[in-house]
Amino acid sequence: MAALAGTAVAAEVQIQASFAPSALDPTRNEFTNDTPNGGLCVRPNLCGPGEKSVLLPITVRYAEMRPFAGADHEARISVPSTWRRVVLTHADSGRTAETEWRVSFLGATYYLTRDARETTGNDNVSQAHHQLWQGNGWSEPPPGCGRMNYAEAGGTSWRFGWRYPEAATTCVKRPRHLIDDGMQLREVSLGYTMRSPNPLAMEAGIYTGQLQLRVGPGGDFDFGTNTVASDNELIVHFTLTVTHAFQVTFPQAGPKVSLAPAGGWSQWTRHGTPPARLQQELPFLLTTSNEFSVKMRCQHDSGGRCGIANASTGAVVPIDVDVTMPGMRDMRSGAFAQNTPLVSERSGQVAPRFTPQSYLQNRQARLRFAANGPAMTEMLKAPASRWQGDVTVVFDSEP
Known part of the structure; x- marks a missing residue:
């Protein structure tokens, strides 16, 4: 197995939400997520109510992957699908509030050095990618993950999305053919949901907080033992703005x-x-x-x-x-x-x-x-x- 090494760097994403009272909907006491969608949620009908996605500036490299060779040759992907609490602090008064955040899906594109048709001997692009992996390829999510009914195939690439139920287990894909040059995950799309605090109980102004998540084997985002990520930490910055009447x-x-x-x-x-x-x-x-x-x-x-x-x-x-x-x-x-x-x-x-x-x-x-x-x-x-x-x-x- 080829050795992989990386440097200690952090990727960052920004999440913004706001609240302002509305005479048209006076009973509404929820924040509006103002974060622009990136990743899979820009595509129609892939994301549910209250769900958004951001595109992570992270690339993951896999070393050589051999069939039936154990965990060191598998794609084992886990994400922080349980609710995480984030303390938000008012910029002026120092008062605090809490929001909760969890990952609901992960999408990405894997890239191979060699065309999947060449590796499997199948001239059909989609079928070649299915045959490359156990369990009908990456369009069929592993046990513990949910379907997003989305896939796009290229000769050396496959775009996929897996849903992660709350507290989902690690989702594993195993190769059926030798991938001697390994592969890369790019264009990583992170879907998430939030439980916002009650804005009616919050002082007007700007609240900020952050969530620090480890990326790498044993971390919050774990892509397997045979990987190295371009960043070994993801910092999620939260900015919630409250405007009152x-x-x-x-x-x-x-x-x-x-x-x-x-x-x-x-x-x-x-x-x-x-x-x-x-x-x-x-x-x-x-x-x-x-x-x-x-x-x-x-x-x-x-x-x-x-x-x-x-x-x-x-x-x-x-x-x-x-x-x-x-x-x-x-x-x-x-x-x-x-x-x-x-x-x-x-x-x-x-x-x-x-x-x-x-x-x-x-x-x-x-x-x-x-x-x-x-x-x-x-x-x-x-x-x-x-x-x-x-x-x-x-x-x-x-x-």
Whole structure:
């Protein structure tokens, strides 16, 4: 068997995917693979939904191959067909996400030094290539691999494609005739599928990561013991871009809230019956495809909440502020965002953070401001008094 030697070099491929919300398909929460197809997927009807292929800049050389001479004279091809996890890191914030990737098929062209018809004595090109190998040539995949129904024959070449089910075993082809000059695999086409992270839970921006795969005997890509590859490492670079929509719209700029009992003040002014609470709701429209927190900045802080002050005496009482946003969930508790209490950013408490179930466009939501219990009792002690204060509600999409 001829000795083969190679140098330690790496081949590289780039995979790009992106997400942007769509009003036409608001429930879609998947990335779009923007990587141009190379290799077999450029041909019609060879690749399935969600499947793409890239052309690897790798050449594999086989030494002499003898029939029935064992593993050193066989083409034993295995690929990383199991799911591999890839950590993606946000370029600015350092936040991470994970994607999964696996090889679904491998295609290539093998080249012989001598015409297959000359070796087998068959004048038919296709039949000569079939007779060259056990198991009806390379158009019929070995046990453990799947068919792609694709082959192209030349006198010294054969273009093929084999599918690799998840966790497929090594697929082996054995010669029936002596191939004394060996052969080469070129135009290696790698088919793959991805499981992308949920973009609705990711910060807007660019995420990058890479997967390093060994090429050679015993490696992630193993073409057999009698081979040498032009590269002994394949680096798959991933770039995922997330673009989000985020907008909060109130009926008017600088809205004002007037706390009052449900049904008005008549029960108090006419009958002396104190109200159960003083409150007002403030509606707004929410458009979002990403997570965000909601917190308050208070002119008057009172026990971790915002307060309002008596314009005459300066006494301060706390008010309760909560938010309801259909289609959003609290990220800590998993509960729907319904009457979720808000806290002052100076309270030392963690502001609630919410994530959408899908892309929300102009979804009706509301803030509720209320004076309850002791606060309301204190206010009623001063008839005709005026209580006021500024509350700034901050919708923050940054982590």
